[in-house]
Amino acid sequence: MAQGRDTVTLYTAQSDAVIDAVHGGVAFSREEYVSRKYGESAPIFLTAYRWFAAEAQKLVPRPEGAGLPYWVFGSVQSVDRSGGGRLLTLEVPRDQAVFFDMYDWNRVLQLKYMGASEKQERAFCEELARRGLRESDVVLSQFYPDLRQQIIQSWDRLFCHHESIRSGDLTGVGAVQAALWCIRREWVVSWG
Numbered sequence: 213m214a215q216g217r218d219t220v221t222l223y224t225a226q227s228d229a230v231i232d233a234v235h236g237g238v239a240f241s242r243e244e245y246v247s248r249k250y251g252e253s254a255p256i257f258l259t260a261y262r263w264f265a266a267e268a269q270k271l272v273p274r275p276e277g278a279g280l281p282y283w284v285f286g287s288v289q290s291v292d293r294s295g296g297g298r299l300l301t302l303e304v305p306r307d308q309a310v311f312f313d314m315y316d317w318n319r320v321l322q323l324k325y326m327g328a329s330e331k332q333e334r335a336f337c338e339e340l341a342r343r344g345l346r347e348s349d350v351v352l353s354q355f356y357p358d359l360r361q362q363i364i365q366s367w368d369r370l371f372c373h374h375e376s377i378r379s380g381d382l383t384g385v386g387a388v389q390a391a392l393w394c395i396r397r398e399w400v401v402s403w404g
Contacts, residue, residue: 220306221401222284222390225297230282230395231403234300239395242279259351260320263364268310268391271374278393281310286377286388290314299404304392311377314389316370323351326366336362 226234233239246261247254261280268274268281284302285291291299319326324347327333340347340359350356351363373385382388 218306219303220286220309220390222286222302222304222309222392223288223291224282224284224300224302224395225291225293225295225404226282226300226395227297231298231300234395234397234400237397238277239282240277240279240393241282246280255352256323256348257321259323263367264320264370264391267368267371271310271371272308272393274393281391281393282395284309284390284392285314286390290387290389299402300395300400301402301404302392302395302399303401304390304399306378309378309390309392310371311374311388311390312370313373313385314387316386317389320367320370323348323363325363326369328369 226239230239230241243258243261246257250257265274265280284304288299288301293299316326325333325336327336337347340350345356345359347363350359353360376383377385377388377390
């Protein structure tokens with residue numbers, strides 16, 4: 213992840229519609245785009261994305277017009293190009309990005325419990341197994357409010373590396389991922 217004094221280089225693949233919006237000055241993502249993209253699986257993604265948006269705005273204020281964030285990466289190799297789209301190279305002000313470990317975010321997307329330790333995670337999963345439950349079923353239903361709350365509160369650990377990544381310290385981070393409330397034309401270095 214290349215870093216200037218006040219900026220960081222990040223990468224993302226975006227559809228033609230997003231590219232067109234960026235060419236116009238700024239692109240904002242919305243829930244309806246996520247619903248359209250993921251179809252039947254949209255409730256899973258929207259659960260995670262809504263939680264993320266609510267928490268991320270505590271680190272980087274959500275600008276007017278922003279709905280959900282765009283996902284960007286510290287390494288071009290981490291960008292998923294399977295859905296097509298054009299690769300953008302961005303030079304983003306550090307204070308505009310919410311940073312986290314990509315592998316931790318994947319756990320949130322899977323609606324997994326994120327314990328403070330492997331022992332804590334194992335104990336939680338064993339408790340669910342004793343009850344015949346899966347984490348995703350707990351999170352997506354309203355039948356287990358206490359367990360659901362424990363899982364969702366555990367996701368706060370996603371942001372434990374935000375400040376260190378922002379300052380350039382990647383200790384303990386598997387792969388840098390970040391979120392942006394928008395993509396601005398002036399941030400684009402390369403249109404891929």
